[in-house]
Amino acid sequence: MSDRNKPHPITVEVVRNAIVAYGDEMANALMRAAYNMMIYEVRDFCCGLIDTKGRMISQNRGGLPIFLADLGVAVEDGIKRYGTKGFAPGDVLAMNHGGVCGQHLNNMVIYAPCFHEGELVGFAANRAHWVDIGGLRQGFGSVATTEIFHEGLQIRSLKIYEAGKRNETLWQIINDNVRYPEASLGDMRAQIASCQLGARRYAELLARYTQPVVESCIDEVWDQSDRSAAAVVEKIPDGEYEAESFLDNDGRNLDKRLRIKVKVIIKGGKFTVDFSEMNPQVQGPINSGRSGGIAAARVAFKAITSPELDVNEGCFRPLEVILPEGTMLSAKPPAALGLWSIALPTVIDTILKALAPAIPHMIPAAHKGDMGGCSFYGFKEDGSRFLLMNIFGGGWGGRPHEDGESASVSICQGDVRNSPIELQEIKYPMVIEEFGLLPDSGGAGEHRGGLGVVLTYRCLQKCKVNINLERTLNAPWGLHGGKDGKVNTAVIHRVDGRKQDVKKGTELDLDAGDRVTFETAGGGGYGDPAKRNRDELREDVVSGLVSPEAAAKLYGIELKVA
Numbered sequence: 001m002s003d004r005n006k007p008h009p010i011t012v013e014v015v016r017n018a019i020v021a022y023g024d025e026m027a028n029a030l031m032r033a034a035y036n037m038m039i040y041e042v043r044d045f046c047c048g049l050i051d052t053k054g055r056m057i058s059q060n061r062g063g064l065p066i067f068l069a070d071l072g073v074a075v076e077d078g079i080k081r082y083g084t085k086g087f088a089p090g091d092v093l094a095m096n097h098g099g100v101c102g103q104h105l106n107n108m109v110i111y112a113p114c115f116h117e118g119e120l121v122g123f124a125a126n127r128a129h130w131v132d133i134g135g136l137r138q139g140f141g142s143v144a145t146t147e148i149f150h151e152g153l154q155i156r157s158l159k160i161y162e163a164g165k166r167n168e169t170l171w172q173i174i175n176d177n178v179r180y181p182e183a184s185l186g187d188m189r190a191q192i193a194s195c196q197l198g199a200r201r202y203a204e205l206l207a208r209y210t211q212p213v214v215e216s217c218i219d220e221v222w223d224q225s226d227r228s229a230a231a232v233v234e235k236i237p238d239g240e241y242e243a244e245s246f247l248d249n250d251g252r253n254l255d256k257r258l259r260i261k262v263k264v265i266i267k268g269g270k271f272t273v274d275f276s277e278m279n280p281q282v283q284g285p286i287n288s289g290r291s292g293g294i295a296a297a298r299v300a301f302k303a304i305t306s307p308e309l310d311v312n313e314g315c316f317r318p319l320e321v322i323l324p325e326g327t328m329l330s331a332k333p334p335a336a337l338g339l340w341s342i343a344l345p346t347v348i349d350t351i352l353k354a355l356a357p358a359i360p361h362m363i364p365a366a367h368k369g370d371m372g373g374c375s376f377y378g379f380k381e382d383g384s385r386f387l388l389m390n391i392f393g394g395g396w397g398g399r400p401h402e403d404g405e406s407a408s409v410s411i412c413q414g415d416v417r418n419s420p421i422e423l424q425e426i427k428y429p430m431v432i433e434e435f436g437l438l439p440d441s442g443g444a445g446e447h448r449g450g451l452g453v454v455l456t457y458r459c460l461q462k463c464k465v466n467i468n469l470e471r472t473l474n475a476p477w478g479l480h481g482g483k484d485g486k487v488n489t490a491v492i493h494r495v496d497g498r499k500q501d502v503k504k505g506t507e508l509d510l511d512a513g514d515r516v517t518f519e520t521a522g523g524g525g526y527g528d529p530a531k532r533n534r535d536e537l538r539e540d541v542v543s544g545l546v547s548p549e550a551a552a553k554l555y556g557i558e559l560k561v562a
Contacts, residue, residue, distance in 0.1 A: 015217035037185030053146035078157035090164030110191035114199035124198030131451035139375025141468030143251030159228015222314030250284030285336035293329030365524030368394025378463030395450030398526030404450030443555035445482030445525020451519035482525030
């Protein structure tokens with residue numbers, strides 16, 4: 001584009017901020033109208049605008065990093081099905097098909113076309129975690145499924161509204177095949193309202209500045225994001241960098257570790273992530289479709305190159321992903337996908353680990369390495385179902401210049417939050433007896449790993465629980481002499497005094513009075529513990545983050561607390 005045809009810089013900035021604001025406004029509308037806490041409290045969703053080629057115009061701030069710029073895959077499938085002439089004002093489409101989206105089926109995409117002067121100009125879309133989608137699974141953590149057909153309803157770019165008229169047949173099918181239809185369909189209505197708002201806002205922008213001007217501004221925003229990311233890649237020394245790590249198992253074959261092997265190639269201004277040696281797809285539901293591997297690569301890439309930039313298609317132009325079909329991150333149908341995201345924190349950590357020799361000033365030690373969540377479910381005294389889902393954090397790795405964060409969710413979960421204790425106790429027959437930092441869980445180092453948490457639930461009635469811990473055998477690693485962090489653990493304390501250690505279990509029975517305690521992993525340490533600032537170590541001991549015994553054993557310093 002010649003300088004004469006370039007949009008005015010002020011107009012570019014207005015459009016840049018407007019399209020992100022629309023995503024944020026869509027997110028606010030979704031949260032306010034949603035029915036389940038995974039959306040309105042935890043914020044397990046994303047919202048954005050997509051062009052007619054399935055490319056990400058913009059995305060809301062916050063939300064899940066593993067949803068980075070992948071709404072376009074769902075929308076592109078609809079474009080292929082209907083053609084750009086096959087949409088009308090008032091259409092709304094639903095999409096969660098495992099073979100396309102590659103995620104667990106609870107992640108429902110809703111999208112609506114946007115029109116300007118009678119022409120299709122884009123789509124407003126969101127993805128949100130429904131509390132249930134039918135099938136064998138309830139909540140998080142089930143390892144019971146071995147194929148996608150066990151995991152619930154698959155909907156592939158079907159019009160839930162056509163020209164403003166609701167598809168009553170599809171609506172009834174969903175209503176009759178999920179356990180919590182009020183919540184799921186209520187969330188769908190919230191998603192629809194969010195999309196309609198986004199489509200309306202984008203049309204208003206086009207009416208204000210004209211379509212050619214807005215689209216040229218978007219092109220310029222993408223080019224700027226591309227240049228910003230590429231400038232960071234150019235500072236990384238060219239070379240091939242490899243690393244590997246391991247997951248415990250696939251939840252079915254408990255004796256077989258799963259290898260995470262990555263190669264990062266920096267050459268000619270390109271940042272290539274090669275997953276060719278990734279573990280093959282497995283019988284258990286820890287697989288993902290291609291979106292899993294691409295999401296992991298994108299999260300690692302963006303964390304390194306442009307963590308402060310808003311998300312758009314241009315952010316990822318310097319990134320290439322090599323991902324053969326049939327790996328754990330590119331599973332072929334009908335693979336089970338119910339735990340699709342479980343592997344991704346470790347994959348991202350391993351990508352960063354590979355680059356630690358090249359850019360040691362930018363790479364932290366490993367973090368807690370799992371998605372950290374629980375599900376308790378059953379029937380209340382009145383016969384109605386309940387499902388308590390919550391996520392919880394752990395420690396992040398020590399960093400080149402400071403300690404790791406404590407009690408933080410995984411790198412894949414970004415800005416999502418745990419459900420407030422008060423709401424959990426009000427809505428469900430559970431009491432949370434303990435929720436606090438776990439002393440000595442962070443790896444020792446010049447910069448200490450962040451601490452995990454200890455969280456104890458006490459059941460007030462009979463129910464069931466899914467427990468699915470990862471990285472119980474392979475601790476979050478330290479870097480440059482730092483020590484490993486503590487691994488994840490869970491213990492059921494039975495009311496009769498028995499104690500049961502659990503790593504993976506689906507539909508475990510609990511009685512009134514039983515307690516379940518989760519202790520989450522701490523981050524790895526960074527640098528030689530002997531170099532830790534003594535004042536900082538003393539403060540850790542005084543604050544109860546590090547015990548005097550650990551200070552003596554790991555740091556070689558005898559400290560007493562008065």
